Amino acid sequence: MLYPLFEYLDKVYDIPGTGVFQYISFRAGMAVIVSLVVTMITGRRIIDYLQKKQVGETIRDLGLEGQQSKAGTPTMGGLIIIAAIVIPTLLFARLNNIYIVLMLISTLWLGIIGFIDDYIKVFRKDKKGLHGRFKIIGQITLGIIVGSTLYFHEGVVIREKADFPTEYATTDELLELDGLVRPDSPFPLESEKSTKTTIPFFKDNEFDYARLIAFLGDGYERWAFLVFIPIVILIITAVSNGANITDGLDGLATGTSAIIGVTLGILAYVSGNMLFADYLNIMYIPHTGELVVFIAAFVGACIGFLWYNSYPAQVFMGDTGSLSLGGIIAVFAIVIRKELLIPILCGIFFIESLSVIIQVTWFKITKRRFGEGRRIFKMAHIHHHFQMKGLHEAKIVQRFFIVGIMLAIFSVITLKLR
Numbered sequence: 081m082l083y084p085l086f087e088y089l090d091k092v093y094d095i096p097g098t099g100v101f102q103y104i105s106f107r108a109g110m111a112v113i114v115s116l117v118v119t120m121i122t123g124r125r126i127i128d129y130l131q132k133k134q135v136g137e138t139i140r141d142l143g144l145e146g147q148q149s150k151a152g153t154p155t156m157g158g159l160i161i162i163a164a165i166v167i168p169t170l171l172f173a174r175l176n177n178i179y180i181v182l183m184l185i186s187t188l189w190l191g192i193i194g195f196i197d198d199y200i201k202v203f204r205k206d207k208k209g210l211h212g213r214f215k216i217i218g219q220i221t222l223g224i225i226v227g228s229t230l231y232f233h234e235g236v237v238i239r240e241k242a243d244f245p246t247e248y249a250t251t252d253e254l255l256e257l258d259g260l261v262r263p264d265s266p267f268p269l270e271s272e273k274s275t276k277t278t279i280p281f282f283k284d285n286e287f288d289y290a291r292l293i294a295f296l297g298d299g300y301e302r303w304a305f306l307v308f309i310p311i312v313i314l315i316i317t318a319v320s321n322g323a324n325i326t327d328g329l330d331g332l333a334t335g336t337s338a339i340i341g342v343t344l345g346i347l348a349y350v351s352g353n354m355l356f357a358d359y360l361n362i363m364y365i366p367h368t369g370e371l372v373v374f375i376a377a378f379v380g381a382c383i384g385f386l387w388y389n390s391y392p393a394q395v396f397m398g399d400t401g402s403l404s405l406g407g408i409i410a411v412f413a414i415v416i417r418k419e420l421l422i423p424i425l426c427g428i429f430f431i432e433s434l435s436v437i438i439q440v441t442w443f444k445i446t447k448r449r450f451g452e453g454r455r456i457f458k459m460a461h462i463h464h465h466f467q468m469k470g471l472h473e474a475k476i477v478q479r480f481f482i483v484g485i486m487l488a489i490f491s492v493i494t495l496k497l498r
Contacts, residue, residue, distance in 0.1 A: 083107070083174050104349075104369050108376035111168040115377045118164040119384025123157075127388060127395045130154035153393055156198045157385065158401020162191045164381035165374075165408075173373040178235045179415050182226060183374050183408065189225075190320060190407035193218040194399035201398075209399070219320060219407070223313030226411055230312070231305045237271035238417070239364045240286070267354055267364050275304045277417045278362060280424070280494040286363060287420075315419050316410045322429030323406025325436060329463050330393040331386055332477045336428045336484045337405045338382035343425055343488040344412050345375040350495070351416045360495045368416050378408060391474045425491040428484050435462035 086101035100106045131154050165187055173180045197210035230236050279285040289311060290304035327333035350356035352369030382405070388394045397405075409426060413419045423430050439460035447453035458468035466476045 081175070082171050104372050107172040108345075108372045111172045111373050111376040112380040114168040114171060115164045115380025116384045118167050119160055119381060119387065122163055123160045123384065123388050123395075126157065126160050127154055130156060130395070150393070153396055155202060155396040155398040156195065156400050157389065157395035158191065158194060158198075158397040158399070158404060160388075160395070161381045161385050161397060161401045162187060162404060164384055165377045168377035168380065169374050172377075174370050177367055177370045178229070178233055179368055179371050180374055182229055182415065183371065183411060186222060186226065186316075186407050186411040187404055189218070189222045190403040191400055194401065194403040197403075198398040198400050215403075216317065219317040220313050222407065223316045224309060226316065226414065227305070227309030227312035230415065231275065231308055234273075235367070236273070237366060238274045238276065239267045239271050239366065240276075241266045241358070241361070241363075266358055271366055275308045276363065277420060280421055280491075281497055312414055315414060315422065316407055318433070319410035319413075319422060319426060319429060320403050320406030322426065322433045323409070324399060324402040325461055326429050326432045326463075327397060327402040328461055329473050329477050330391040331389050332428075332463065332480060333402055333405060334382050334386045334389050334397065335477070335481050337409065338379050338386070339481065339484045339488050340409055340425055341375050341379040341382060343491050344409065344416070344418075345372050345379065346492055347418050347421075347495075348372050348375060348412070348416050351418075362495065363417065365416060371412065371415065375412060391477065421491050421494065424487055424494070427487040428480055432461050432463070435465070436460045 083101055086098045089095050090098040090101070166184065169180065169184060175181070193210070193215060197215065200206050201209040275289040276286045277289065279287045288304075289308045290301045292307045293300050293303055296303060323333055323337065326336060348368055348371040350360055351362060351365045352367065352371070354364055357364035385397065385401070389397065406429065410419070410422070413422055413425070418425075435457060439455060439457055442456050443453040457465040459465050463476055463480070467473065
C-alpha cells in the first residue's frame with residue numbers, strides 16, 4: 081500500500097528520500113523490521129489472551145523428559161506469524177504483482193485450515209482435530225489454484241539466455257535490478273510462457289515438465305498442465321505436512337523455517353535480477369525480485385516468533401502456523417523454479433517425514449511377517465528418537481539448526497556446482 085503512495089510523491093512532488101521505495105533491498109529491510117515489531121507487539125497480547133481463554137496444548141504422555149511440563153502452554157500462536165507476514169507485505173510489497181498475490185493467498189489459505197484444526201482440538205476438545213482428508217482436500221485445492229495460476233496467467237513468464245546481446249525493455253525492469261544496471265544483456269526482450277524448472281548440479285540445467293508427456297506426440301506442450309498442476313499439488317502437500325511433522329520441539333520448526341526463508345530470499349533475488357541471472361547462468365524470471373520483500377517478512381516473523389517459542393516455549397504455533405510455513409516455502413520454491421532443491425534445502429522436513437514413513441512401513445511389514453511389529457527408531461518422529469536416547473530437547477534443536485544451515489549453504493552453492 082505504501083509503494084504507490086511513495087511512487088506518487090516521488091514523481092509528482094519530487095520529495096527527497098521518497099525514491100528509496102523503488103529499491104527492493106530497502107523495502108525488504110523495512111519488512112523485516114516491521115515484522116519483528118509486529119511479533120513483539122502482538123505476540124505478548126495474543127499469548128495473554130490465549131492464556132486467559134485457556135487455549136492450552138493437550139499433551140499425550142509419550143514418556144519423554146519434560147513432556148508434561150508443556151501441558152497447558154498456549155497454542156494457535158501461528159496467528160502471530162501470519163499477522164507478522166501479512167502486515168509488512170501489504171505495507172511494502174507491490175500488490176499488483178501476481179507472485180505476491182499468490183503468496184498471500186497461500187499464507188491465509190493454509191492458515192485458515194490450520195486454525196480450524198486447532199480450534200477443533202482446543203475448543204471442542206477433540207484431539208484428532210480436523211479430519212485428515214479435509215486437510216488434504218484443502219492442500220489439493222490450494223495446489224490447483226497455484227498450479228493453474230502459474231500455468232495460465234499471462235504475467236508468469238521466464239527468459240532464457242540468448243546467444244546474442246539484447247537491450248533492456250523498460251524502466252520498470254531496470255528498477256528490478258535494484259540499482260545494478262548495464263547497457264546490454266544476454267536475455268531477450270520477449271518473455272515466454274514455460275513449464276521449465278531448474279535442476280541442481282547440471283549445467284544448462286533446465287527441465288521442462290512438458291517432456292513427461294512427450295509420448296503424446298505433436299502438440300503435447302498444450303497438455304503440460306496435466307503434469308504441472310499435479311506436481312505442484314504434490315509439492316505443496318508434502319512440504320506443508322513436513323513442516324507440520326517437524327513442529328514437535330520448542331523452536332524447531334520456527335528456526336528451521338527461518339533458515340530456509342533466508343536461502344529462498346537469496347535464490348529469489350538472483351532469479352529476479354538480470355545481472356546475477358546472467359552471471360550464474362540461470363533463467364531470469366521477471367518480477368520475482370519482489371518476492372524478496374515477502375520472504376523478508378516471513379523470516380522476520382519466524383525470528384520474532386522464536387522469541388516466544390524457543391525453549392522453554394511460551395506459546396506453540398499449532399497447525400495454524402506449521403501448515404502455513406510449509407505451504408509458503410513450497411509455493412515460493414515453485415514460483416522461483418527451485419522446487420527440485422526442496423529435498424536438500426528442506427532436508428530437516430524431509431528427514432522428519434521420512435522417519436515416520438520408514439517407521440510405519442517397517443512396523444506393518446514385520447507385523448505381517450513375524451506377527452509382531454518392530455521399530456527402526458526408538459520413536460518417530462526422529463526428534464523424539466533422539467530424546468529417547470537421552471539428548472536434551474534444546475541440544476537436539478540446536479543441532480538440527482546447524483544441519484539446516486549446512487543444507488542451506490549447500491543449496492546456494494548448487495548455483496555454481498554445475
